[in-house]
Amino acid sequence: MLVETAGLTKVFGEVRAVDDLTVKIPDGAIGLVGPNGAGKTTFLRLLLSLLRPTAGTAKVLGRDIEDGLAVRERIGYMPEHDCLIPDMTGVGLVSYMGRVSGLDRDTAMSRSHDVLQFVGVEEERYRKVAEYSTGMKQKVKLAQAMVHDPQLYIFDEPTTGLDPRGRSEMLDLVGTIAKSPGRNVILSSHLLPDVETICKYIVILDGGHQIAAGELSQLLSGATDRLRIDVRGDRDAFARLLKDAGFDADAGPSGLHVSRKPGLEAAVFETAKSLGAEVRYMGKEIRSLEELFLELVARTEKPGA
Template identity: 35%
Template sequence: MDTSTQSAPVSEALAAAGASARPAAPVIELENLTVRLGHREVLRNISCSFRGRTIGLLGPNGAGKSTLINTLLGFWPVASGTARVFGTDIRSHAKQIRGQIGYMPENDAFISKMSAVSFIRMMAELSGLPSDAALERAHEALFYVGLGEARYRPLGTYSLGMKQMAKLAQAIAHGPKLLILDEPTNGLDPSARQRMIRLVREMRDSGEMHIVLCSHLLRDVEETCEEVVILKQGQVVHYANLAEERRSNLRFLELELQDDTETFRTAIEALGCECAPGAGKRLKVVLGEKVGVEDVYRIASEQNVQIRRLNFRRDTLEDIFLKAMETRNGGL
């Protein structure tokens, strides 16, 4: 029996803690935020607020994701509207906010002749850590990201994957409250990507920081984020709370049976579920309040019905993204 259930990317613990762990104040609040670069409006009247532990920023190239990050860091001036991080206005307290942020940029960012440990120590000291604490945290951060053995090597000799990890290490060395990751899995091989995703999840689950993850890779966002914002042409076109969607989607099942069995359907409905026949020998089921998947299996076993496939019916992030990208004329 193939039960290809789509695994819930965010850990169950986080999903359960989801609502209760939310901070009272939003992590990021944007109100009619407009950012102009030259004469071009790169971000247009964006209004939204994020409270989740992990926030995914999605969008096609040129949608304004990196501009939004740069604006939050105070690199680009706000043309109109307001943006607040942890309730603090970025225009009046940019330095204060930057002290609470760890940033991993998309592009290369290193000093080639400097050893990783010296570089990260310097960055930690610039964030305000005393010299001894910065050195200690630099070593720890490098061990944490898996560069412990290579920490005395010059950064210029690192591979692309190692450079990505070093960028992550410098972003977390000073213990930021908000970690901004811009395309963290760019150029990583599958195993390195898995390691990066695992680290992001670990940091998320530690509860010590909030994470904003900007990526083209929907899978990265899906595997790590609670909230997703989709940007297109400088505007927010969709907001989704993935954690809540995952919870609600767990109630929807799509079964494929070997035989078209009416009695099985009746027995399922008797449990308090809603059923609707689908194409072929498929059956769509909305589970009742106190009914679990194990009850469906039990009835199938009792009635000697063979379930050939069972899926949790849910909109994948790809579905959500594609819907958001659809223009009014139906094109992409």
């Protein structure tokens, strides 16, 4: 198991930032998503052993987070915000961080050249970090997380501030790491398409609670006894007519969701004909991560809904 928590809780005064979180996250590429204030940052800080939990336990790569140094030896962390030492060169900074992680001087230097080449900053490695563009700084942040070759990478919003090309390059790099054997990735991002591109397993947090966790493909495939129908036309009227015909139908932002029942297909086309609507898709209920996320968050905001 990559991460295993039991009743993990962190309370700041009145706020329960992480609340009784019990989760088992398998090895691989993991997406951590949730709205602002969901507890993602606190969860990451707990995993990095930079915060002591108020209650509960957690293990990262089989090691208790109480043993912070052993945990951090195995983690490469790429923070969201700018955090580089501006008056150091790219190669100097990465090798310095390698040494602070425990690499000897020669290994740190050779690794820093290696990882800077990997992220694509080999030409500019002797320039001072202060002179780097946002995209290059992001790459150096990635390089410093890689220099000691950890088992687990924690990426906090790695594509923040990047232009579309930079974003694509960064996702390629993160994807390459995620696919490498023996390496695991936790990607915390607001950009759900990024998470969908990289991750195979996701954990969705809200209000300090886990509201969903599982294989991305399973979570997105939804219930097998329901169909999704995309309609061009009056969806509400379409859903109402299907209900009148005895089918359990809801009109949602992503289309109509209808329970499978004999005669459904005929009823759908009958309704489309009567409304002059166009059926563009009818099939397995597959959602995007964004749709799933919005649905789950809406559900937690309206208990019982």
